[in-house]
Amino acid sequence: MDWKDRRRRFRGVIAGERCIRPGSVHDALSARIAEDLGFEAGMLGGSVASLAVLGDPDVMVLTLSELAGLVLRINRAGCLPLMVDADHGFGNALNVRRTVEELETAGAAGLSIEDTDLPEPFGSGGKPRLLSLDEGVGKMRAALAGRQDPELVIAGRTSAAGINGVADAIERAKAYEDVGVDVIFLIGIKTRAELDAVSQAVRKPLILGGVPSELDDWEYLSARRVRIALQGHQPIAAAVAAVEATLRALRDGAHPSEIGGLASPDLMRRVTRADSYEEMADRVLGRSSEQD
Structure with a gap:
């Protein structure tokens, strides 16, 4: 498998002039379908990986080895560059380095490490919390130290905009940029004013973890250096609905020849x-x- 070629193509997206929509994939077949349909990159979300491997919600019970195994199975099925949500790196900064090594070996073209305090700490009340800025910076340094192939894209991800506000998101984005990450991955940006502020404050390309209606303008996003904008993970939800409907029909007595779709x-x-x-x-x- 030519992982380096995929990483070069993915870097071409990051270094390009326009924003793309990656295909949300969850297994070998979905990745092949995305590639056949012409998607320039695939996205494996952390919640999607948990569903695909365990059938569990996104509560951080998936292990690194399980994620790396899924990434390898997806990558061996075709040539689609794959961006992987590596969550918090499965522990502290040392774990982050190991995470990067494993996902690089499994063929990831890019991966993101976030500064959310995960798994959910005792007593948090279900409210997301962020790591200190110093610990977040340490994780980004560890991620870069774990990279062996310089073509692998490392994204510094922060949810600060939706937790502490855009000023904190900018401070963190600038710190991660100074460490040397390749792209800034933002969660919780909801308005043009917020995106404009971040885009003016940092130099690196941007990834958005969602596109609210106010931001749903691909020329505008491209002009603000957003190179990837996620649109959710509808394919796995559609697959779950189709499997449930098919099995329900068969369980209720439908003949296999009567099953449509x-x-x-x-x-x-x-x-x-x-x-x-x-x-x-x-x-x-x-x-x-x-x-x-």
Whole structure:
């Protein structure tokens, strides 16, 4: 697998002039579909990984090895550059370094490390809290120290705008920029005034973790150096709804022939790359000569 080529292409997106929408992917097939449809990058969210591996909500019970295994399975299925939400790096700064090493080995094109205090501390009352600025900076340094391939994109992620306000988000973004992260990943930006303030204060490209209606203008986002804007994780939610509806119909007595909305045989052959397997079988198993 040519991980470096994917990372170069992903860096091309970050260094480009326009904002893209990544395809939210959760497994090998969804990544292949996103690639076939022309998405320039895939996004594996932390909540999506927890759903795909454990069937659990996003409460930080997924382990690093489970995430790295999923990332590898997604990456081996095609050539789509994959951005990975690495959450808090699974612990302190030393854990962050290990996280970067594992996800780089699994083929990630980019990953984000955030400054939220995770898992939820005892007594927090369910309200998100941030690490100190010093600890956040330390995690970013550790992430960069763990990178072996300089093409791997490291994003410094902060939720400060929605917790403490945009002034704190700017302070953190500037500090992470000074450490050397490649891009600033912002959660909780809701207005143009907030985005304008951040864009004017920092030099690095930006990633937005959501696009509220006021920001839903891709030319505007591009002009503010936003290079990736996430739009949620509808594909896995759609898959859950389709599986539930299909199984419910079968459980209620529907005949398999009555089930609609299924992938066609042609689509299944394409997403499973059946033709390449048949070609390989003909060459290495001698099937064609036996049939002749």
